[in-house]
Amino acid sequence: MSLSSQSIPSVFSPEDSRSALQVRHQIRQGVWHSHTSGLASDHVQGNVVILPEALANDFLRFCQRNPKPCPLLAVSEPGQALLPDLGADIDIRTDLPRYRVWRDGAVVDEPTDISALWQGDLVTFVLGCSFSFEQALLEAGLPLRHIEQGKNVAMYRTSIPTRAAGVFNGPMVVSMRPMKAAAVIRAIQVTSRFPNVHGAPVHLGNPALIGIAHLDRPDYGDAVEVLDDEIPVFWACGVTPQAALAQARPAFCITHAPGAMLITDLLNQQLASF
Amino acid sequence: MSLSSQSIPSVFSPEDSRSALQVRHQIRQGVWHSHTSGLASDHVQGNVVILPEALANDFLRFCQRNPKPCPLLAVSEPGQALLPDLGADIDIRTDLPRYRVWRDGAVVDEPTDISALWQGDLVTFVLGCSFSFEQALLEAGLPLRHIEQGKNVAMYRTSIPTRAAGVFNGPMVVSMRPMKAAAVIRAIQVTSRFPNVHGAPVHLGNPALIGIAHLDRPDYGDAVEVLDDEIPVFWACGVTPQAALAQARPAFCITHAPGAMLITDLLNQQLASF
Numbered sequence: 410m411s412l413s414s415q416s417i418p419s420v421f422s423p424e425d426s427r428s429a430l431q432v433r434h435q436i437r438q439g440v441w442h443s444h445t446s447g448l449a450s451d452h453v454q455g456n457v458v459i460l461p462e463a464l465a466n467d468f469l470r471f472c473q474r475n476p477k478p479c480p481l482l483a484v485s486e487p488g489q490a491l492l493p494d495l496g497a498d499i500d501i502r503t504d505l506p507r508y509r510v511w512r513d514g515a516v517v518d519e520p521t522d523i524s525a526l527w528q529g530d531l532v533t534f535v536l537g538c539s540f541s542f543e544q545a546l547l548e549a550g551l552p553l554r555h556i557e558q559g560k561n562v563a564m565y566r567t568s569i570p571t572r573a574a575g576v577f578n579g580p581m582v583v584s585m586r587p588m589k590a591a592a593v594i595r596a597i598q599v600t601s602r603f604p605n606v607h608g609a610p611v612h613l614g615n616p617a618l619i620g621i622a623h624l625d626r627p628d629y630g631d632a633v634e635v636l637d638d639e640i641p642v643f644w645a646c647g648v649t650p651q652a653a654l655a656q657a658r659p660a661f662c663i664t665h666a667p668g669a670m671l672i673t674d675l676l677n678q679q680l681a682s683f
Numbered sequence: 684m685s686l687s688s689q690s691i692p693s694v695f696s697p698e699d700s701r702s703a704l705q706v707r708h709q710i711r712q713g714v715w716h717s718h719t720s721g722l723a724s725d726h727v728q729g730n731v732v733i734l735p736e737a738l739a740n741d742f743l744r745f746c747q748r749n750p751k752p753c754p755l756l757a758v759s760e761p762g763q764a765l766l767p768d769l770g771a772d773i774d775i776r777t778d779l780p781r782y783r784v785w786r787d788g789a790v791v792d793e794p795t796d797i798s799a800l801w802q803g804d805l806v807t808f809v810l811g812c813s814f815s816f817e818q819a820l821l822e823a824g825l826p827l828r829h830i831e832q833g834k835n836v837a838m839y840r841t842s843i844p845t846r847a848a849g850v851f852n853g854p855m856v857v858s859m860r861p862m863k864a865a866a867v868i869r870a871i872q873v874t875s876r877f878p879n880v881h882g883a884p885v886h887l888g889n890p891a892l893i894g895i896a897h898l899d900r901p902d903y904g905d906a907v908e909v910l911d912d913e914i915p916v917f918w919a920c921g922v923t924p925q926a927a928l929a930q931a932r933p934a935f936c937i938t939h940a941p942g943a944m945l946i947t948d949l950l951n952q953q954l955a956s957f
Contacts, residue, residue: 590887590888590889590892591886593887593888594871594883594884594887597868597871598871598875598883601875610868611865611868612864612865612868613864613867613868613887613914614864614867614888615864615912618864638889638892640888683957
């Protein structure tokens, strides 16, 4: 496996990336330990999964078979801690605000630095994140209730299966955003332009058709009201790979802590497909 | 006003247009008097409105203010009966299977040739038609129930107002196609590529939100069942200008008869915006 960021232009302006670099350095220095929503908001943020090489091939195939919940932005060489294709001076061991350390499928620690845990066989996966398409929706003038209300987005385990690969398996997790019909149509147009960050929705309307019994009881995140003249719209969610990890129970792995993403130098607009 | 077909490439292959030309000649010779659905199906078909010059400026502004129901493909000079920008040897007086002649807002005749009615002040408007986007939906593997059942599409007057221009005014008319959620998402992507033939839907879900009380009682066309796991999807419809004409009650005008469209040499794929 080589570091790859297929279909992402590798040229970006130092001016545009400067704030992303500054934020990463502040995170590395321990100034910021929390979620990254709204930080360097023109820039692509990524879900991070770090696995021993022995499991990496299975996980890579899992991502490539399930591109909507697991859109791959980059995969490192084993032991490679720097990710120059994603940004200047990115060190995956120090540049996330908070990590989760998993042993046998359970979270055992949430450190702000994983240098002491680093091994020569660790492979890093960076997956696109909904922050990118949410910025595009906001710029298109579409309101997002969970952001207006300062909540986390509502997420649900569904009856939509993922395509298994090796030990990785499990249900697709989706995020839900309520919208009026005209906004639904526009949101499908806007997010279709961003296949690398979950792309178009996977469902809209009746939640029971994808195995969601209670919209007011999300499995992750916060409940958000759906008004009478609104339609719930469901996007594939980056929590899907974490659910697959929890089910596979690898002896050891590391992920970002929820909401505490890797901030890259890539611009969201660089991911637009047309 | 000059004959215009903005944003439509003017180059098309004689091979591709040949069948359209042959069909038009058969229509001109009186071989075919009926609807044009499925004829020369790779080619753009158009709604036709022919008005005296005194009303043409109002109608042109009405179309430009309401591009979703009234997507203008071409506007002739006064008295110009040939439309070379839309196809070889098109004579608007003879090349439609059937016309409607309106006097004071009422249909008074449905001839197959309007040569005897032609006047030097008549301006022809050709508007995009849903046949083009329906072909794209079928090619994308999306089933269309009204076509499967050999019915006309269901159409409804809505509470969505058009933007008035001069004497032209009235409600937007929409066509409805029922689909499962995944097909709705794909259909929005597919039809967004074709703004010249009504483009993306204007509404989906609850019909009451756009003033439709009974889905099973369309105002035009045939009723089509909506199953429990389906969502009704509504597109702006080319019947809208005919409804505005009926309301404006011009002393004299001519339109195509419903379903009996002008077959052009343009290919549907030439209208795709990306």
